[in-house]
Amino acid sequence: MASPPTDPGGPPPQSKRGGGVQVASAVIRVSNLSRSVRFYCDVFGFRVALRENDVALLVSPSGFQLYLNSIDPSRRHDRGTIGVEFLMWATDSRDELEAIEQRLRGHDPAVFTHVDNGVTFVEGCDPDRIRVVVAYPSPDHLPRRVVASALRG
Known part of the structure; x- marks a missing residue:
């Protein structure tokens, strides 16, 4: 079977993986939507782009999207401990x-x-006691050489 054609002037296919990928949004389950919307708007300068009864889409000044989702406690189910720990x-x-x-x-x-x-x-912490960590400077200006002990749990 013949190999797929390659572009002799371009990089090998493996180097293109993830090249333009970046985290664009996150979803956080919250207990009180209004309280959490106020928190993220107040602390980080988000604005409300969309708001429904049980979900809000917030957008940061840099364009990052944060979805806050509140579900009636009687309808919540345990998704285990695997997943996003904090942002x-x-x-x-x-x-x-x-x-x-x-x-x-x-x-x-x-x-x-x-x-x-x-x-x-x-x-x-945010209103649901979810850990909030803010770093200065960003990795763009001071590349990380080691993982900070505070991020190990």
């Missing part, structure tokens, strides 16, 4: 990190800040 955010502005820390502290007085391998982390 980690990043900023390239120390001033923005400090502003996020203050806004986050307005929702969670137990917010704390620490530095690991040159990266400053602000940690707190």
Whole structure:
């Protein structure tokens, strides 16, 4: 059987895998939709793009989409412990990190800040006690060489 033709001037097919792929959105189950919408809009500057009775689509200033989904507790089912544990955010502005820390502290007085391998982390929780981590600077400006101990669980 003949091999598929290749472009002699282009990169091999393996190098194209994932080249244009990026995380565009996330889905978070929440217990109180209105409270969670206020939290993410207040702390991270999201705007509400769509809102229905049990779901909202929020969009960040950079275009990241966050779906918040609230289901009646009697209809929830356990999906186990495998899946997204938390989202980690990043900023390239120390001033923005400090502003996020203050806004986050307005929702969670137990917010704390620490530095690991040159990266400053602000940690707190959203209204459902889901861990929120914000890093400065972003991996675009300070590539990570090791996994921070705070991200190991």
